[in-house]
Every structure is written in C-alpha cells, then in structure tokens.
C-alpha cells in the first residue's frame with residue numbers, strides 16, 4: 001500500500017491524473033447508452049486522498065452538517081464529516097427512513113425514484129455530497145429536500161461532474177468536483 005501511495009504523490013501533492021486512471025468506464029450499465037463511471041477501484045486504494053481533495057474545496061467554518069446521498073454519498077460524506085468535525089445526515093431512497101420524513105420524486109440519468117430525509121429543523125448550514133453529478137435530477141431533489149427542512153445548502157461536492165449532461169457548473173457557484181467530463 002505504501003509503495004502504491006508514493007506513486008500517486010509528487011513532492012507531497014496528489015497527482016490527480018493518477019487518481020483518475022483508477023476510475024473505470026463501464027459501457028451500457030445499468031442501461032444501454034449509459035457510460036457508468038465506477039469510482040470503487042479509486043476508493044479501494046485512495047479513499048483518504050479523494051476525501052481530502054473534496055474537503056479542501058469547502059469552507060468548513062460555516063457548516064453544521066454533511067448530507068450524504070444514498071449510497072456512495074454515504075461513504076464520501078461520512079468520511080468528510082468525520083474529518084471536518086461536523087454531523088452527518090443521510091438522504092435515502094423511499095421507505096428506508098422511519099417517519100417523519102420529507103419526500104421528493106426525481107428523475108436521474110437512468111431512471112426515476114423518490115428520495116427522503118428525516119424531518120428536522122435543528123441543523124441549518126449544510127454541504128451536499130454525492131459521487132457523480134449526471135443530469136442533475138438527484139441534486140435538484142436533494143436540494144428540494146433541504147429547502148423543505150429550511151437548510152441552507154452552502155456547497156454541493158461530487159467526485160465526478162459529467163458536464164456534458166448538465167450545465168450546473170455554470171449555474172451554481174458552490175458546486176465542487178474533482179474530475180469533469
């Protein structure tokens with residue numbers, strides 16, 4: 001592990017291109033026409049470095065909690081929350097959280113679903129975290145859930161922004177990603 005890590009650092013800086021080479025492209029998954037970006041091989045070796053890169057982009061001085069979107073947003077978001085000493089709140093698929101919840105229907109790159117979050121008005125300033133931003137349907141639903149709870153979304157953080165599928169980087173100033181396509 002130590003040797004592998006050394007390859008990915010040059011003069012103490014994480015070499016993003018080397019990290020990027022661990023993202024796998026899976027054509028026609030989970031549906032024909034979708035190029036699935038699998039970040040699991042990247043996280044298997046470099047979860048710490050990915051979380052550090054994502055965390056560095058955010059001003060943590062005004063954040064109360066990280067909100068992770070099921071399911072890869074849990075892995076990244078929980079790690080970011082621990083690293084930056086703030087709380088963690090999950091957004092889950094319909095039926096997984098006990099009531100009371102706020103709900104929002106949405107369409108993503110390869111389907112439709114309903115997202116839910118616990119009804120809560122104690123937390124105020126939050127960072128939303130997911131693995132991939134594709135069409136933006138998931139982000140918009142997560143944002144709506146935050147509005148329903150009166151949360152102030154200070155930032156949205158993803159590993160990959162598929163900019164050829166969305167224009168959100170032009171619309172929201174507080175969208176942070178490590179890799180863009």
Ligand code: AMP
Pocket residue numbers: 034035036037038069070071072107108109110130131132133134135136137138139
């Ligand atoms: P969207 O709502 O279209 O922005 O889709 C974002 C959500 O779907 C994220 O939670 C991703 O995990 C997943 N997703 C959508 N498209 C892809 C893709 N091409 N590769 C990997 N994950 C994707």
